[in-house]
Amino acid sequence: MIQTVDLCKSFGNLTVFKDVNIHVQKGECIAVIGPSGTGKSVLFRTMALLERPDSGQVLINGTDITRKDVNINKVREKLGMVYQGFHLFSHLKVLDNITLAPLRVKKMSKSDAEEKAMELLSMVGLTDKANAFPHQLSGGQQQRVAIARSLAMDPDIILFDEPTSALDPSMTGEVLAIIRKLARSGLTMMISTHEMGFAQDVASRVLYMDEKGVYEQGTADEIFLNPRREKTRMFIRKLKVFSYSITSRGFDMVAMNVQVELFCQKYNIESRKVYYIQLILEELILEVSRGCFNQRQLKIEYTIEFSEERNEVLVCFVYEGESFNPFETVEGTDHLGMVLIAGIAKNFGHSFENGRNIININI
Amino acid sequence: MKEFIDAIVNSLYKNLIGGDAWLVVLNGLWVTVLISAAGLLFGTIIGAILCAMRLSNNGFMRMLSKVIIAILRGSPVLLLLMVFYYVVFANSRVDAVYIAIIAFALNSGAHIAEIMRSALSAVDKKQLEAARMLGFSKFQGFMAITLPQAGRIAKPVYQNAIINLIQWTSVVGYVTITDLTRTVNNIGARTGDPFFALFLGILLYLGLSYFVYFLFSTCSKKEAL
Numbered sequence: 122m123i124q125t126v127d128l129c130k131s132f133g134n135l136t137v138f139k140d141v142n143i144h145v146q147k148g149e150c151i152a153v154i155g156p157s158g159t160g161k162s163v164l165f166r167t168m169a170l171l172e173r174p175d176s177g178q179v180l181i182n183g184t185d186i187t188r189k190d191v192n193i194n195k196v197r198e199k200l201g202m203v204y205q206g207f208h209l210f211s212h213l214k215v216l217d218n219i220t221l222a223p224l225r226v227k228k229m230s231k232s233d234a235e236e237k238a239m240e241l242l243s244m245v246g247l248t249d250k251a252n253a254f255p256h257q258l259s260g261g262q263q264q265r266v267a268i269a270r271s272l273a274m275d276p277d278i279i280l281f282d283e284p285t286s287a288l289d290p291s292m293t294g295e296v297l298a299i300i301r302k303l304a305r306s307g308l309t310m311m312i313s314t315h316e317m318g319f320a321q322d323v324a325s326r327v328l329y330m331d332e333k334g335v336y337e338q339g340t341a342d343e344i345f346l347n348p349r350r351e352k353t354r355m356f357i358r359k360l361k362v363f364s365y366s367i368t369s370r371g372f373d374m375v376a377m378n379v380q381v382e383l384f385c386q387k388y389n390i391e392s393r394k395v396y397y398i399q400l401i402l403e404e405l406i407l408e409v410s411r412g413c414f415n416q417r418q419l420k421i422e423y424t425i426e427f428s429e430e431r432n433e434v435l436v437c438f439v440y441e442g443e444s445f446n447p448f449e450t451v452e453g454t455d456h457l458g459m460v461l462i463a464g465i466a467k468n469f470g471h472s473f474e475n476g477r478n479i480i481n482i483n484i
Numbered sequence: 485m486k487e488f489i490d491a492i493v494n495s496l497y498k499n500l501i502g503g504d505a506w507l508v509v510l511n512g513l514w515v516t517v518l519i520s521a522a523g524l525l526f527g528t529i530i531g532a533i534l535c536a537m538r539l540s541n542n543g544f545m546r547m548l549s550k551v552i553i554a555i556l557r558g559s560p561v562l563l564l565l566m567v568f569y570y571v572v573f574a575n576s577r578v579d580a581v582y583i584a585i586i587a588f589a590l591n592s593g594a595h596i597a598e599i600m601r602s603a604l605s606a607v608d609k610k611q612l613e614a615a616r617m618l619g620f621s622k623f624q625g626f627m628a629i630t631l632p633q634a635g636r637i638a639k640p641v642y643q644n645a646i647i648n649l650i651q652w653t654s655v656v657g658y659v660t661i662t663d664l665t666r667t668v669n670n671i672g673a674r675t676g677d678p679f680f681a682l683f684l685g686i687l688l689y690l691g692l693s694y695f696v697y698f699l700f701s702t703c704s705k706k707e708a709l
Contacts, residue, residue: 169617198619208610212633222618225628267614274618 122147122309123168123200123278128177130160130167137163138334141177145278145311150304152324152341153313156356159330161313162205165280168311169200182277198226201271201279205286207263209255215242215266216251219273227274234273241269245299261292265299272303279303281312317357321345329353358431361388364424370410374403381425388427394434397465397484398425401436404458405480408447409440433467438480444473447480499680505671512667513688519581519663520650520692523588527649530589531596538601549597556594562655564591569659584656592649599645603638604630643700647693654689664688 122145129139137160145151153161166172168179170186170193178185186196210218219238223229229237242248245265247258255263264284271279281300285293297319304310304323314320320327320341327344329337329352337344337353348354355362363384365377378399385395402423410419420441427434448459448471462469462482469482500506537549556564565587573583607630615625657666668685672678 171613171616194616194619194621197617200617202614202617204610204614206610208608208614210611210615210629211608212629212636221628222615222620225624226619270614271618 122149122182123311124180125168126178126180128164128167128179129175130163130172131175136333138330141334143328143335145309147277147309148307149309149325150323151311151326151328152320153311153328153330154315154317154320154344154356155328155330155336160333161330162282164330165202165282165311165313169197169202169280194226198274199277201274201276203264203267203271203279203281203284205283207255207260207267207287209263209267209270211255214252214254215247215258218255218266219270222270223273238269238273241272242266244272244302245269246295259292260288261295264288264292264296268296268299268303278309278311281310281314283313283315285314285316317345329356331356355426359429361427361429362424363427364422366423367406367419367421370419374406377402384425385427388429390427390434394484398434398436401462401465401482401484402438404462405438405447408458409438409445409478434484436480436482436484438482440478441476442478443476445478446471446473495675495677495680498675499671499677500684508671509664509667509684509688512662512664515581515656515661516650516653516664517692519584519588519653519656519661520646522585523592523649523653524646526585526589527592527596530593531600534593534597535600535604538597539604553594553597556590557598561587561591561652562658565656565659580656580659580661584653584659584661588649588653591652592645595645595648596642599638599641600634603634603641606637607633639700639704643696646696650692650696651689 124144125141128141128143130137131139141164143151153164155161163172167174170179174187178187180186181196181200184191186193209215210221213221216235216238219241220229220231220234223234223237224231239248239251242251245268247262247265247269250258250262250266255266258266268279268284284300285296288296293316297316300310300312301319301323312320312324322341324341327339327341328335329344329348331352337348337350343349344353345357348357354360361384363381365380367377381399381402382395385398390398405423406421409421421439423436423438425434425436447456448463448469465484467483469480472479500509534549534553537545538553540546565584568583568587569580611633612625612629615629616622620628653663654665656663657669662670664685668681669678672681675681
C-alpha cells in the first residue's frame with residue numbers, strides 16, 4: 122500500500138532520519154512511538170511529500186510519488202492527514218469544512234457531498250454541530266471534525282500525526298474512540314502517538330523511532346511486553362538511568378553518594394530505597410575491591426535503572442577481573458555485607474563473561 | 485432673537501442657494517468621489533501586484549517591490565501629486581483629475597500592498613497545508629482557504645485606508661482641481677461668510693465616510709448570516 126525505501130531527510134546539518142524502510146499493508150494500523158524530536162512528524166510529512174526527502178522513495182501502490190512527473194495533488198486525494206493542531210478551515214462551518222474538498226476537488230454534487238458529510242458527522246457523533254464554526258467547538262470536537270474531513274475524500278490511508286497531543290486528558294478519550302472504530306473497520310492508518318495504552322491496544326504493528334530512524338519494530342506485544350533493544354526498553358518502561366564508573370581505589374565515595382542521592386531525589390525514589398541503594402553500592406564496592414586485591418587496577422562500572430512504571434530499581438554492577446562471586450561464602454571471612462544485600466534485594470544474581478563479572482540486584 | 489435667526493437664514497441663502505451654489509457643491513463632491521473611487525480601484529490593483537511581488541520567490545522582485553513601497557509610503561501624497569503635475573506630466577495635456585487619480589492610486593496602492601501582506605501572513609498556513617492534503621492545488625487552496633480568511637483580517641484596516649484616501653483627496657486643490665474642499669472654500673471666499681460653506685463641506689466628508697462604513701457593515705452582516 123504505502124512503502125518507503127531508504128528514505129532520508131535532514132534540515133541543514135541536522136539529520137532527522139536516514140534509511141527508513143517501512144512497508145504498510147492494506148488494513149494495517151501502525152503505531153509510531155518514540156521520544157519527542159525523533160522525527161515522527163517529519164516522517165509523516167515526508168511521506169505525504171509536504172517535505173521533500175533528501176533521498177529515497179515513497180511508493181504508494183507501487184508508484185514512486187517522489188518522481189517529478191507524478192501529480193502530487195491526485196496522490197494526496199487518497200492520502201489523508203490528521204494534525205495535532207486540527208487546522209480546520211476557520212472561516213467555514215463544520216459542514217462546509219467537510220464538503221469543501223469533495224465539492225471542489227472531486228466535483229461531487231452538493232446534495233451528495235452534504236449527505237456524505239452528514240453520515241460522517243453522525244459517525245463521529247457531531248450531527249448537531251453541522252452549522253457551528255470551528256472556534257465554537259472544543260478541541261476534541263474539532264479533532265473529530267478534522268477526522269471526518271479527511272474521511273470525506275475516501276482516502277486509502279490516513280496519517281494521524283499525534284492526534285491527541287493538543288487535547289486535555291478529558292477529551293483524548295472521544296478522539297481515540299473514533300480512531301479505534303476506524304481501525305476496527307479496516308482502514309489503513311499510521312498513527313504517531315504518546316498514548317502507549319492506546320497504541321498497544323489498537324496497533325497491529327508498532328515502530329519505535331529513535332537514533333535517526335526506526336530503531337525497533339514488531340507487534341504491539343513484542344514492543345510493549347518484550348522490547349529487545351536498550352533504548353526501546355528505556356522508553357517503554359520509562360526507565361531513568363544513572364551510571365558511574367570507578368577506576369581507582371582512592372575514588373571519592375562521598376561525592377559518589379551525593380550524586381546517587383541527587384539522582385534519586387530527581388525521580389522521587391522513596392528514601393528507604395535510596396538508603397538501600399547506597400548500602401548495596403558501598404558493600405559491593407568494598408567486597409569487590411577486597412576480592413580483587415591481587416589486581417593492580419580496579420575497574421568497576423554500575424548503572425542504577427529506575428522504572429517509574431513499576432516503581433522498581435535495578436542495580437547493574439560490573440567489574441573486570443577473574444570470576445569472583447561475592448555471594449559465595451568463603452570460610453573464615455566476614456560476609457555481613459552480602460548477607461545484608463541478600464536480605465534487601467527482591468532477587469539478585471551473578472554471572473561472568475569475557476572477563477567481566479556482572480551482578481544484577483533488584484530492589 | 486429674530487435678528488439672529490434672520491442673519492442665519494440670510495447667510496445660508498447667500499452661501500448655498502443664491503446663484504445655484506449647491507449645484508457647484510455637488511459638482512465638487514462628484515470630483516472628490518471620482519478621484520477617491522478610481523484611486524481606490526487602481527490602488528487595489530497596484531497593491532495586489534506589489535504584494536504578489538513582495539511575496540514572490542524571486543529575490544529581485546522582492547527587493548524591487550520593497551523599494552517602491554518604501555518610496556511611495558514615505559513620501560507625502562501631496563508632493564507625489566505635485567511631482568506628477570509639475571514634472572512628469574508638465575508638458576502634456578492630460579487632465580489634472582487623471583493625474584490626481586494616478587498619484588492617489590500609487591500612494592494608496594503602497595499602503596494596500598502592506599495591508600494585504602500582513603493579512604496574508606496572519607492566516608494559519610497549516611490550513612492551506614490541510615487543504616493541500618485533501619488534494620487541492622496550490623492555487624485552488626489559496627482561493628478557497630487563504631484569500632477569504634485574509635480578506636476578513638484585512639477588512640477593517642482596508643476600510644480605514646479608504647477613509648484616509650477620501651480625506652487626503654482634499655489636497656487636490658493645489659493642482660487646480662475643483663474638488664469638494666476647493667468648492668466650499670471658493671464659496672466662502674466669495675460671500676465673505678465661510679461658516680456655512682465650510683461646515684457643509686465637513687458634513688459631506690462625514691457623509692462619505694459613513695457611507696463607506698455602511699457598505700462594509702452590510703457586507704459583514706451578509707457574511708454572518
